[in-house]
Amino acid sequence: xxxxxxxxxxxxxxxxxxxxxxxxxSHHVAxxxxxxxxxxxxxGQKAVLGLATGATPLEVYEELIRMHREEDLxxxxxxxxxxxxxxxxxxxxxxxxNFYMDHYLFDHIDIPKENINVPLGTVSSEEISQYCEDYExxxxxxxxxxxxxxxxxxxxxxxxxxxxxxxxxxxxxxxxDPLTISxxxxxxxxxxxxxRMAITMGIKSIFKARKVYLLAWGEKKAKVVSQAVEGxxxxxxxxxxxxxxxxxxxxxxxxxxxxxxxxxxxxxxxFCEWDDFLRKRAVIWLSMKLGKPILKLTDRDxxxxxxxELIPLPNYSQQLNVEIFDQLQHTITGxxxxxxxxxxxxxxxxxxxxxxxxxxxxxxxxxxxxSMGGTLLKLVEQxxxxxxxxxxxxxxxxxxxxxxRFAEFVKFLELKDAKSTGHYEEIHRQVVEDLSKxxxxxxxxxxxxxxxxxxxxxxxxxxxxxxxxxxxNVHFLNMPFYETGGVQKKGLGEDDIRIVADLIQKVQPHQIxxxxxxxxxxxxxxxxxxxxxxxxxxxxxxxxxxxxxxxLYRGAWQEWDVEEIEMAIPLSPMDVMKKRKAIFxxxxxxxxxxxxxxxxxxxxxxAEERNSTTAKLYDRLGLTEYEGIEAFVKYNY
Ligand code: F6R
Numbered sequence: 027x028x029x030x031x032x033x034x035x036x037x038x039x040x041x042x043x044x045x046x047x048x049x050x051x052s053h054h055v056a057x058x059x060x061x062x063x064x065x066x067x068x069x070g071q072k073a074v075l076g077l078a079t080g081a082t083p084l085e086v087y088e089e090l091i092r093m094h095r096e097e098d099l100x101x102x103x104x105x106x107x108x109x110x111x112x113x114x115x116x117x118x119x120x121x122x123x124n125f126y127m128d129h130y131l132f133d134h135i136d137i138p139k140e141n142i143n144v145p146l147g148t149v150s151s152e153e154i155s156q157y158c159e160d161y162e163x164x165x166x167x168x169x170x171x172x173x174x175x176x177x178x179x180x181x182x183x184x185x186x187x188x189x190x191x192x193x194x195x196x197x198x199x200x201x202x203d204p205l206t207i208s209x210x211x212x213x214x215x216x217x218x219x220x221x222r223m224a225i226t227m228g229i230k231s232i233f234k235a236r237k238v239y240l241l242a243w244g245e246k247k248a249k250v251v252s253q254a255v256e257g258x259x260x261x262x263x264x265x266x267x268x269x270x271x272x273x274x275x276x277x278x279x280x281x282x283x284x285x286x287x288x289x290x291x292x293x294x295x296x297f298c299e300w301d302d303f304l305r306k307r308a309v310i311w312l313s314m315k316l317g318k319p320i321l322k323l324t325d326r327d328x329x330x331x332x333x334x335e336l337i338p339l340p341n342y343s344q345q346l347n348v349e350i351f352d353q354l355q356h357t358i359t360g361x362x363x364x365x366x367x368x369x370x371x372x373x374x375x376x377x378x379x380x381x382x383x384x385x386x387x388x389x390x391x392x393x394x395x396x397s398m399g400g401t402l403l404k405l406v407e408q409x410x411x412x413x414x415x416x417x418x419x420x421x422x423x424x425x426x427x428x429x430x431r432f433a434e435f436v437k438f439l440e441l442k443d444a445k446s447t448g449h450y451e452e453i454h455r456q457v458v459e460d461l462s463k464x465x466x467x468x469x470x471x472x473x474x475x476x477x478x479x480x481x482x483x484x485x486x487x488x489x490x491x492x493x494x495x496x497x498x499n500v501h502f503l504n505m506p507f508y509e510t511g512g513v514q515k516k517g518l519g520e521d522d523i524r525i526v527a528d529l530i531q532k533v534q535p536h537q538i539x540x541x542x543x544x545x546x547x548x549x550x551x552x553x554x555x556x557x558x559x560x561x562x563x564x565x566x567x568x569x570x571x572x573x574x575x576x577x578l579y580r581g582a583w584q585e586w587d588v589e590e591i592e593m594a595i596p597l598s599p600m601d602v603m604k605k606r607k608a609i610f611x612x613x614x615x616x617x618x619x620x621x622x623x624x625x626x627x628x629x630x631x632x633a634e635e636r637n638s639t640t641a642k643l644y645d646r647l648g649l650t651e652y653e654g655i656e657a658f659v660k661y662n663y
Contacts, residue, residue, distance in 0.1 A: 055175070107227070187200070198225070358596060387540040389550055392482075429481070539578075577659070578661050
């Protein structure tokens with residue numbers, strides 16, 4: 027039995043089903059939907075589906091479309107009700123859920139148009155109350171929802187029932203939570219473009235569904251999922267109301283489930299298969315819980331905190347404490363490329379060759395310095411041949427006014443040039459025209475995109491120069507999967523993998539550093555990492571590849587858990603300051619980046635906070651106190 031299919035633990039108040047990947051879970055739910063539709067068809071009856079939008083259910087819809095095309099699944103007997111819509115927002119706006127549903131499902135299946143119900147974001151304020159009542163009544167008229175699909179927001183919302191929503195709420199207009207608005211900025215580009223309100227089915231409306239599946243993928247959802255499943259029922263986490271639904275199941279990929287007690291603290295659940303990693307995690311957990319350094323933990327501390335199993339003999343805590351302390355101690359090194367002429371038995375990286383060839387892959391043109399700027403500076407200082415490879419152009423994350431500023435610069439250059447041909451002026455004219463015609467949230471023209479890409483290229487070049495990486499060692503890969511001009515990217519293609527493989531083949535590195543965001547299934551970082559995995563696979567017959575270590579850093583958003591860290595690079599206050607200056611070279615991302623993500627702080631602030639948090643954790647566990655620590659995990663490929 028694996029941890030994924032263990033029975034429900036005593037902490038889980040909602041049945042869950044865990045999957046290795048979102049794809050498996052999406053196919054599972056698509057099959058359930060198809061089964062219902064076919065059973066009802068056989069009886070000449072309708073099937074009523076409650077549908078959600080957002081990133082989560084996309085693969086469910088893809089699979090339903092495939093079943094329609096390849097397995098004759100007809101939707102003629104299907105009636106649908108969508109959970110919600112932004113308000114106010116026109117249905118033909120690319121960010122509207124009406125547009126989304128047509129684009130990702132309805133346009134590709136044979137559902138009768140009159141059977142589709144998606145709240146309309148253009149109903150007038152005078153009519154909206156009646157409209158919501160009618161929407162609710164219509165669901166009741168058709169006999170209620172058979173299967174309701176839900177996603178979950180980071181606020182714990184289901185539909186747009188934000189914290190504070192009442193158990194008896196019905197379809198209505200609600201105000202969006204600031205966190206939801208910040209998450210929606212991904213689609214709307216600027217926060218001020220996100221509508222402040224939405225129409226949403228209520229908690230009571232959702233409760234009327236006969237079967238509810240809530241889907242969640244990726245680490246970003248892990249915390250709120252565990253609160254909903256294991257926490258108290260509270261209006262502050264509306265999804266927790268589902269603990270009282272008689273027929274609900276949460277379908278999770280393993281990363282969305284990772285904060286559940288079965289993963290975090292399995293020794294508390296009764297299902298615990300001890301291995302070295304879990305012992306380490308348990309000791310760190312105990313030390314944190316009691317606020318005591320590892321070397322001060324006693325037999326009694328273990329026994330009183332459900333960890334008696336780790337103490338088979340009296341005084342065994344001393345031995346265990348030293349073992350785990352040493353493991354942590356051995357992760358710390360000021361020599362990320364290995365310490366020349368030193369005994370490397372207990373060091374994270376080999377001593378030889380003393381001068382290594384290194385490639386630092388950076389998904390966007392700033393992840394390198396944000397996530398491992400201190401390490402990058404040390405690698406260069408310590409004489410390694412360091413290459414930096416920017417995997418994508420990052421062109422969608424530049425504000426229009428910055429593009430305009432650079433177009434103006436080009437025009438002024440032309441005016442100063444006696445031999446001017448008018449070419450630069452034409453570029454400027456085109457940029458002004460394209461940007462003035464651009465509607466809210468629309469994609470940029472080719473010329474604007476290329477200017478935005480060049481802005482980021484210039485910044486990355488400046489940051490590398492500041493870190494003293496040689497100009498010829500800075501590579502801009504411009505991987506094609508990224509170049510859609512929008513937030514939605516293409517899937518990883520052969521071309522992307524080949525571009526990465528060509529560089530690795532050319533450099534034949536001893537070390538590769540890459541953004542290891544394994545747990546965000548659809549993010550750009552994961553696609554960039556998959557390209558590296560694909561490239562390494564294609565090169566596996568090369569003799570030099572056996573000598574290449576792959577070290578993973580985390581992106582701008584999270585850090586590894588302490589028990590996972592295999593190389594910890596300490597930073598002095600001077601190192602931290604130097605790293606900050608390298609991040610400052612990315613001027614288009616300063617103050618307010620286009621995609622701030624879940625955090626309103628600037629990237630340098632987040633990076634410093636993260637590095638100092640890791641350092642404080644090491645300190646609290648009883649290790650040396652540093653100003654900051656950058657953390658890496660070694661990946662066996
Ligand atoms: C969408 C909806 C929302 C989303 C939730 C998660 O119709 O009702 O509750 O399900 O915000 O969004 P994603 O899937 O984009 O993470």
